[in-house]
Amino acid sequence: MHVPDGFLDAPTSLATAAIAAAGVGLALRGARRELSDATAPLAGLVAVFVFATQMLNFPVGAGTSGHLLGGALAAVLVGPFTATLCLTVVLLIQGLAFADGGLTALGTNITLMGLVGVWVGYAVFRAARAVLPRRTSSVPLAAAIGAFVSVPAAALAFSVLFAIGGQAPIEFSTLAATMIGWHTLIGLGEATITFLAVASIAATRPDLVYGARDLVASTHDLEVRTGALA
C-alpha cells in the first residue's frame, strides 16, 4: 500500500501532506488523553509490532501479496489518536531509512494508512462493538471486522486521490474496482492478524486494551472515575 514518489502530481501530494499534518497535529493533542503511565509502553510496542508485521508480505494469489496496515489493530489496542502517531512513526522510518514509500508521498501514505486506515478501522470497530454482546471476547472479533473494512477503505481513498492527481489516465471505476477487489482479499489477512494480536493481549491484560476499557472494572479504572467525578 506504500505509495511511491511520482504516482500523484505535486498539488495532490501537497494537499495530502496538509491533510496528514493536520491529522497528526490533532493526534498529538488527542493522544495525551489516551496515554497513561500504564498504556504508554504499549504504544511503543504497537508501533514496533506494526513495523515488524508490515515486513511480512503474505501471498494473496495470482502473483500478488499483501501486508498488514495495522491501523485498526493499533486503534483498538492504544486508541485512535495514538494509533495515528504509531502509523506515522512507522511510515516515517520506512520512508527515510528503508526507501519504502516515497518522501513526497509521505503525506499520502500517512493519510491512507494513518488516517483512513486507523479511523475507518476504529469507527467500524465501535459499530461492531455496539452490535456484539458486551463481553471481552467480542473485542477481538469487532477489531477483526474493523481491520477487514479498513483495507479496502484505504484502497478506495487511494483511487480517489489518483482520480484527482494521478500521473496516468486510468478510469476511476476500473482503478477503484481493481484496488478494492485485491485489497478485500488482503483485508482477510489484516482481519486474521488483528484478531490474533488483539485476542492475545485481551486474554492476558484486558485492562490495557483501549477498545475494551468499558468492559474491565479494574480498581485503577474505578479510581480514575471517582477522581473524574470529584
Place this chain on the structure above:
Amino acid sequence: MTTTSRQRISTRTLVLVGLAVSLVLAGIISFYASGHPDGLEFVAHKLGFADSAGSHVSDGSPVAGYGVQGVHNARLSGGLAGVLGVVLVGAVMYALTRLLRRRSSH
C-alpha cells in the same frame, strides 16, 4: 466475566514478550515473506501506471529496500535491517510518548 481475579502478567513482561516476538518477526520470519508485489504495486503494473514511480531519494540509505548494504547473505542482510527498524521505530515512539506525557502533566 471477572478479569480482576485472573492471574495477570505485568505490563513489563507483556512489552518484553511483544518486543521479542517483533524482533523474531522482523529479524528472522521476514526472510520467508512473499516476494510478490503488494496489492498496490500489482494493480499499478496491471493497469499500466507503475512506470510513473520515480526513484527514491533514500535509495542511497545503507538499509534501503530492507537490506544492509555490503552484507551479501540475504538472510543476514534482511534480518539485520528488520532488527534495526524495530529498534528505530521503538526508540522514536518511546521518545514521543514520553514527551507527550511530560507535557500533559504540566
